[in-house]
Amino acid sequence: MVNILELPILIPIWIIFIVLGIIIIILHWIWRYRDNIKNYCPEASIFKHARQRGIAIMQKWFMTGFFVFERLEKDKKGDMYTKLPDDSHEGIRFDPRIQSKTPKCSTIKGLEIYQYGSNTPYNLTALNAASMNTVIEHVRTNYPELHFLTPQMILEFCQKNKNVLIQDCMNLVSQYDTANSFNLSSEKVKAIKESLKEDITQRLGEEADPHLIDYETEKEYIIQIQKTKAELLAQVFTKIQNELVSMDIKPQFFSFSDAFQNMVSCILATDMQTYKQMLDKLTELKRERFNMNFLMTIGFAVMLIIIGSGIFYTMVQGGGS
Amino acid sequence: MTIIDIILLVLIAILTIVIITKKALNYYKKRKLVNIKARADGELIKSPIKYEAIQKELKKPKVSKLKNLDFTDPTTGSILIAIVLVLILALFPEYWHINVAVPIYMIIVALLAIFLIPIIFVKYYYMPLMKFVPELKLFIHARKYGFPLTQDWDENGFFTFVKSTAEDITNLPKSYTIRGLEIYQKLTLKSPRKVYKEAFQNISTNFAVTDIQSFRQIIEILNKQKDTYLLKLIIIASFGLFLVLIGLGVSLKLSGKV
Numbered sequence: 001m002v003n004i005l006e007l008p009i010l011i012p013i014w015i016i017f018i019v020l021g022i023i024i025i026i027l028h029w030i031w032r033y034r035d036n037i038k039n040y041c042p043e044a045s046i047f048k049h050a051r052q053r054g055i056a057i058m059q060k061w062f063m064t065g066f067f068v069f070e071r072l073e074k075d076k077k078g079d080m081y082t083k084l085p086d087d088s089h090e091g092i093r094f095d096p097r098i099q100s101k102t103p104k105c106s107t108i109k110g111l112e113i114y115q116y117g118s119n120t121p122y123n124l125t126a127l128n129a130a131s132m133n134t135v136i137e138h139v140r141t142n143y144p145e146l147h148f149l150t151p152q153m154i155l156e157f158c159q160k161n162k163n164v165l166i167q168d169c170m171n172l173v174s175q176y177d178t179a180n181s182f183n184l185s186s187e188k189v190k191a192i193k194e195s196l197k198e199d200i201t202q203r204l205g206e207e208a209d210p211h212l213i214d215y216e217t218e219k220e221y222i223i224q225i226q227k228t229k230a231e232l233l234a235q236v237f238t239k240i241q242n243e244l245v246s247m248d249i250k251p252q253f254f255s256f257s258d259a260f261q262n263m264v265s266c267i268l269a270t271d272m273q274t275y276k277q278m279l280d281k282l283t284e285l286k287r288e289r290f291n292m293n294f295l296m297t298i299g300f301a302v303m304l305i306i307i308g309s310g311i312f313y314t315m316v317q318g319g320g321s
Numbered sequence: 322m323t324i325i326d327i328i329l330l331v332l333i334a335i336l337t338i339v340i341i342t343k344k345a346l347n348y349y350k351k352r353k354l355v356n357i358k359a360r361a362d363g364e365l366i367k368s369p370i371k372y373e374a375i376q377k378e379l380k381k382p383k384v385s386k387l388k389n390l391d392f393t394d395p396t397t398g399s400i401l402i403a404i405v406l407v408l409i410l411a412l413f414p415e416y417w418h419i420n421v422a423v424p425i426y427m428i429i430v431a432l433l434a435i436f437l438i439p440i441i442f443v444k445y446y447y448m449p450l451m452k453f454v455p456e457l458k459l460f461i462h463a464r465k466y467g468f469p470l471t472q473d474w475d476e477n478g479f480f481t482f483v484k485s486t487a488e489d490i491t492n493l494p495k496s497y498t499i500r501g502l503e504i505y506q507k508l509t510l511k512s513p514r515k516v517y518k519e520a521f522q523n524i525s526t527n528f529a530v531t532d533i534q535s536f537r538q539i540i541e542i543l544n545k546q547k548d549t550y551l552l553k554l555i556i557i558a559s560f561g562l563f564l565v566l567i568g569l570g571v572s573l574k575l576s577g578k579v
Contacts (some may be wrong), residue, residue: 005429008422017419019431026435030442037450040461042499044454050492051453067504088490103523104478109455113480124524126474130508131520138516159521183511241517248513254506255494272560308566315570 030131042067056112058082058093062256063118064235070116084273091269092276096123108320117260121269127257138247139240146236148176151262157237158244159264165237169230189225196220456482460502469503476510 029097046069051155056072057264073083074095081092093116096103103125114123132241135158136151153172156312160168197217450457459482463470469485482504491507497503 005426006424009428010420011420011423011428015417016423019435020323023431023434023438026438030438033447036461039500041454042459043460044450044457047456048449048453052449065497067496067498069498086554106479107456108481122524124481125519126472126506126508127478127514127519128524129506130474131514131516131518134516136518155520211570212402229458244517245515247514249508249510249519251508251510253489253493254508257496257498258494258507267380286330294552297555300574305558305565305566308563310410312566314571315574 026295046071051111052314055096056097056114058114058123059113059256061115061117061260062164063257063261065255065257067256069113072112081272081276084276091119092119092272093121093123093269094272116255117257119268119270120260120265121267121272122265124256124259124263126254127249129256130254132253132259132262133252133254134247134250135244137250138243143236143240151258152264155262156264159238160237162238162241166230166234169233171225171235173226173229173233192224192228193217193221196224378479459484464500464502467501469505471507472506474506476508476512476514 021233046057049055050071058070058072059067060070061067072093072095074081075083077111078098080098081094081096084092096105096114097112101112103123105123105125115125115129132155133185137156139146139149139154139158149157157165157168157172197213199206200216200220205218342434459470463467463484467508469490470482471489472480473483474480485505487505490503493505495503496505
């Protein structure tokens, strides 16, 4: 039987050339297009996947200003943290979408891109980063006496509760001798020292060793001066806080890597990973206990059935004999 | 093949070569101009000297040379293949009318290749990319011609990727992704927002202490372990069976059936 598919047809050679040419052109074009996308837009597959499946993207920022786009994937829907590969040491990142007040970070065309630091479990929004920038700029411009503070410390002290502010300022002044901006005038220093010396002389008595009096005066003076400086610092921060409450954010260019660097939070993504591992361990222990209880129950149930069957059998056999 | 055939063939070949080469040169000229303009935009922010040089280059009359053609480009490459084919046919006209016996299945395969490959590619690769990655063209151009982009945010958290201008990003710290694409952040506000609220209150670092929902899942996992209704069910069922067996034995005994 003749196979129709194998029947030969006579075709002029130029048609074969043209067909081959067309196939080569098509393959060449496809290969070039893919190559173009791979080289010039490696993010395309991440963006496409995210939009197709409705998942968000994480824009992960490093301190150098470098960032990468990654999928914000979770093991299962409803999880509060992102998928964590077994060999990952990067730590856990919380999904911002499970927060009661979800921060909006989305392109106009509906792709959610959240900003995370390389070691932070939380995300920041553009408003957060720009407002942090505004705070730092405001303090740097209007309060040159606070130049010794790092941007992170400025943000930290600007959000401190007034109850703890004075004590924290005291700690700050005792740690940093660089708070020279708050140096007192020489007359005031002299007055404080004389007043302290009088008090100490009265306390120790007139016949006390003058060296001891000088030593005690100097000691008291250091404490006194730190307290005065701390009070001044606290006053400045209270003033700044009051200004910030009514201040508007400036429309501006800003940097997320700076914002993550200056963010006041001591919780790292790796810390959250440690907490998770502890919780997993606890759950595992509970599961082991549960398994033991389960086995005991099954054993007891089997025993009851065997005893019941034994009694039933004895009764039936006894009656029959 | 007659002499008229040969003359006709040579004429067609020359005409084809002229038309295709002209088209290729036009295409190349146009693309080079676009390249130079885009590069100028990109270089403006990096090096004013280089920018000046590019501006000068732009002002020069453009005369494209055939040797500068990029044959790895799909269009130029295709034109080259077409030229080679025409040349082969023109140089060996005696093969022009030779008939070759081709099995039907090979013809079907060739036709499928011509029609199906582009359809599959367009449907499953090109169209999804166009549909789901509207930023594609901008990203490709930005990387190709070296101009930076800006993520332009509004107060509601929405943003678009736009092309940066030179003045925008002067004195800004570098902000870049793989393969050298620079993307800077900009906030544009239509309605004012308060600094204190956004810097210290509406910030995710408050998440751990304020958002009870975040701990819901942990509590759920722990609570699941307390769920021992299965154990209770097993105990009740086995005890029930125990009673039934004894009851049955007793009733059979009393009725005298055994």
